Amino acid sequence: MFQDRYSLAFKLYPYERSADQDADSPVRHPVVVMGGGPIGVAMALDLGLQGIPVVVLDDHEGIGMGSRAICFAKRSMEIAGRYGCGEPMLDKGVVWNLGKVFHKEGKVFEFNLLPEEGHKYPAFINLQQPYFEKFLVDRVREAQAAGAPIELRGKNRVDSVTEFDDYVELQITTPDGEYKLQADWLIGADGASSPLRGMLGLDFEGRVFEDSFLIADIKMTADFPTERWFWFEPTHGSGASTLLHKQPDDTWRIDFQIGWDVDRKEEMKEENIRARLDAMLGDVDYEMVWSSIYTFQCKRMDQFRHGRVIFAGDSAHQVSPFGARGANSGMQDVDNLGWKLGMVIRGEAPERLIDTYSEERVYGADENILNSTRATDFITPKSKISHTFRNAVLSLAGEYEFARPLVNSGRLSVPCTYDGLSLNGPDDLTGGPARTRVGSACPDAPLGAGYLLSQLGNGFQILTIDADAPDEITVDGVTAKRLAITASDDATGALTERYLGDAASAVYLIRPDQHVAARWDRFDEQAVQAALQIACGKEVTA
Amino acid sequence: MSSVNTKPNFADPDGFYAKLIEAHDGLSDEESAALNARLILILSNHIGDSDVLNDAMTMARNAGQG
Structure with a gap:
């Protein structure tokens, strides 16, 4: 039966019985997407706007609570812009340019992103993930009204998949019982712990980082500036590093690095979270909105295509959060896969084109993993000498400009350039x-x-x-x-x-x-x- | 008299830093300190100019007192 794994921020696709559930034999669809998160819904939008019928299955009925991915890069907004929903994101999002870096009690330096003129979208906006997802779903509804063949099916949980040469069969549970579907192509957009990957017994290799981070979203009307503040080894004792970032709705994101061996239950108690916040913020009033503890890994699948099953987003690759390369790289996956799958389904290109999705996005994932691993190694040095060098950089960066490019609290996501890959012409x-x-x-x-x-x-x-x-x-x-x-x-x-x-x-x-x-x-x-x-x-x- | 270049001069700062840390992989603290000493001597010879080297030593010493 159904057990909700999380509560919803927006209930956007409540369960409705589909005619497919009453069919005598499993109905075949060109594309089924497993997972109704930002990547799954963006995928449906890309294909649906091309006129390709697509069914999205999700085991919940909407968007989960929690700000989660908050930093959306220019490229993600440009892609959303191509789908017709970039502007509401830009209107709602917070634009920031100034960043400050602190070490212990003192400010080391500040930097301005100095955005280049002449772009529709800024380098970044900060926007809670549920809003990002909602704007995508709103666009799906608009596209459906205009005839785009997209279906979002809530409370449709995929329990098993069987692979055949040119299709996949899915066993699905709903509140009304079970049914089967067939898909020419199945896209796994079911997140970092991808049940689909597990069902198919596929690999997911990489590095686990032994550290935990506590996120606290707080609402305050205090006059804090719209800037990104990063502390290395803050003396306020709130954690080994701390990040403060502004979100819409008078909300701030604060990330505390709290170490590996932590008692999650104890750390998640409101009084303990408040103790960290008070140590950092001093005497200000705030309201707690959401909190969570996360650990992370830098991993990817060996190949993102396995026969008629294709993986996109966190199910294919996972990175540390430093640099905003999770959801942003997932959007680039969708951007890359959408037109290729469309052409293959329409018979305009050979199936081989789908393999180049894997080729290009594995390349992109490696670039993201490299950048996010380097940031992680700087923020959480893994050896004594690495810690010594890190602090040497910080002790020089205030006075000497040369050391500032070495300070790495996350290299912010920029689109991948597919240098030297097989679709490139002269x-x-x-x-x-x-x-x-x-x-x-x-x-x-x-x-x-x-x-x-x-x-x-x-x-x-x-x-x-x-x-x-x-x-x-x-x-x-x-x-x-x-x-x-x-x-x-x-x-x-x-x-x-x-x-x-x-x-x-x-x-x-x-x-x-x-x-x-x-x-x-x-x-x-x-x-x-x-x-x-x-x-x-x-x-x-x- | 030449002076130390304190403006950014790394073509690939993150790549350099990663290589530097990697050079110490698997070494004990003592071995790391010895590697650093050898590295400083190699780079100092490459620079050669004693004004630059003296300035750099003063900068490093002063920054450490902050």
């Missing part, structure tokens, strides 16, 4: 900027009254800057449409700086996920056709 733009090299996610730039990125994505595109090209090209049923701009449209100079560099003209082939597939200084039909085939995982015949 990078033949002499003098082109490194940041828009083949494999990179297109950086935004002002364009006319709006922004470049809102005109890219969903399909393949040929971006031409001061270069001639046909309005579209088609190879084996796949079309890339042209977006033509001239450097004279570029009032701020941002487009030139980001896409031309020292070149006089440019032609970019851009993938549906807004990553650069290839680039040249001028249009050559055969070269563009070949690159389009490569980007679809095909043999070049053009």
Whole structure:
């Protein structure tokens, strides 16, 4: 029967009986997603907006309580923007630029993120995860009303899966009893402890960090600035390190590093949490909103695709929270998988294209794990000498600027560049900027009254800057449409700086996920056709 | 007279730091201290300039008193 593992912040998909439960034999769906968290719902949105029927199964009826992931990076908002729900996130979120680093009783230095101008979205917003999820679900409802074939089924728990050559069969329990479904493709977005991974007996390898963190979300009207404060070895004795971060609704997130051998029950008592908070905040009034203790691991699966089962988000890879690389990397998984799965289902690309999802996102996961492991090693040094070096860096960083880049309290998530991977075409733009090299996610730039990125994505595109090209090209049923701009449209100079560099003209082939597939200084039909085939995982015949 | 460069000069600060800590993997405290001493001597010879080295020693000594 059903036992709720957590209470809900928003009940958004209450159980409803589906006709599938009354069918004589299991109904087959093109895509079933296991898990209705941010990654599962974003996945459904990506596919549903392409017109691909998708069913999301979740064992609860909505979004769990607790702020959890609070730091959403520019790229995640750009992806949400492509799905049509970036703006409500931006409106609700808190934008911050100033960070302060403390060691023991003193401030070591402060830094300003100095955001680059000319992007629709800021480098980061702080937003409680339930809001992020709710804006995605709201968008699903809107898309459904407009005909997108998405179903969210609450209180549908997957108990077992059986794999066949070209489909998967799922055994599901609901409050009305059991039923079966079949899926051409099953996506596991069921979180770090993924039951699906367990059912299939799949590996999940990496490092466990022996430390615990206590999160306290508090509401206070005290006049604390909207800044990120990080303490190494705070003298207020509240923990081995402490992070203070602002969220919407007058809420602050405070993370205390409290060590490995802790009595969870004791630590979670309100009086004990308040003792830590009081030591840190001094004499201020606050209300406790939510608290939790977490430990973490840096792990990933060897491959994210196993036959007809594909893993995305925390089920495929888990990182430490330093650097905001959990939910943000999951959004990049969705961005990467959505168009590939869509093309394969429509018969526009070979199944091999799905393998490149694993190739590219394993690469991304390794980059995230590397960064988050390094931050963890700096924050919680694992040996005496490592601790000595860490404190040496901190003792120099106040006076000497050179030591500041070594201070690592988390390297904030930026999109992964798929350098040297198999879908990449030629990078033949002499003098082109490194940041828009083949494999990179297109950086935004002002364009006319709006922004470049809102005109890219969903399909393949040929971006031409001061270069001639046909309005579209088609190879084996796949079309890339042209977006033509001239450097004279570029009032701020941002487009030139980001896409031309020292070149006089440019032609970019851009993938549906807004990553650069290839680039040249001028249009050559055969070269563009070949690159389009490569980007679809095909043999070049053009 | 040349002086110590106190502006950031690492091409890849996190990569450098990770390598530095990794160099000490599996060493006892004494062995780590000895490794550090050897490393300082190697780098000092590479720098050579005694004004720079004297400045660096003063900086390191003073920062440690904070």
